[in-house]
Amino acid sequence: MNGPFVVKIGGSLMDAVDPLIRLFKKRQLAVLIVPGGGRFARQVREMGISGDPAHWMAIAAMEQMGWFIASSEVNTVTSLRVPSRVEVLLPYTLLRNTDPLPHSWDVTSDTISAWIASSLSLPLILLKSVDGIRSGGIHQNVITEEVPTDDVDPCFLRYVIASRVKTIVVNGRKPRRLGNLLDGRKVLCTTIGF
Numbered sequence: 001m002n003g004p005f006v007v008k009i010g011g012s013l014m015d016a017v018d019p020l021i022r023l024f025k026k027r028q029l030a031v032l033i034v035p036g037g038g039r040f041a042r043q044v045r046e047m048g049i050s051g052d053p054a055h056w057m058a059i060a061a062m063e064q065m066g067w068f069i070a071s072s073e074v075n076t077v078t079s080l081r082v083p084s085r086v087e088v089l090l091p092y093t094l095l096r097n098t099d100p101l102p103h104s105w106d107v108t109s110d111t112i113s114a115w116i117a118s119s120l121s122l123p124l125i126l127l128k129s130v131d132g133i134r135s136g137g138i139h140q141n142v143i144t145e146e147v148p149t150d151d152v153d154p155c156f157l158r159y160v161i162a163s164r165v166k167t168i169v170v171n172g173r174k175p176r177r178l179g180n181l182l183d184g185r186k187v188l189c190t191t192i193g194f
Helices: 011-026 038-046 051-070 092-098 109-120 156-163 175-182
Strands: 005-009 031-035 075-077 086-089 124-128 133-135 138-140 167-171 190-192
Touching: 005 011, 005 109, 011 038, 011 051, 011 086, 011 124, 011 175, 031 051, 031 109, 038 051, 051 075, 051 086, 051 092, 051 109, 109 124, 109 156, 124 175, 156 190, 167 175
Parallel strands: 005 031, 005 124, 031 086, 075 086, 124 167
Antiparallel strands: 133 138, 167 190
């Protein structure tokens, strides 16, 4: 895999950002990073806020995570464009202007990253703190239809399948595994492909 592609870095991976960025830069990949909301979004949930205020506060949390990723010497962008190098999207203004998805805790940065990948006609790599998607406690190597899972937000699989976004979900805490995936080797992950 050479890219370009969209990579969502989950908010739970704050402590893994530097090795991931080094991997992307060393390989001179064209990557548009979509930041998760992480602890910033979790604080919004814990406040018990819902509806539009919660939605926009969670998007602002993604933006904060984006600035955190930018501190690893990553260029920032605020609009949709196919990347030519490693870049991180600061999504707040883009999403305020386009507002493409429902305002609900069922739609998180997972589905937002799928919308971005679909909009750019690029594949998506979803980096999480798990080895892929599990359903009923069983790891799923390949998914072609919706399955019950708590590893991604409730709208993610429906959106990816309906929009035909080629997606790989892999553990971002294991940079060597990601490197092997990028080299075309078989690794523990979940592929949602068409």
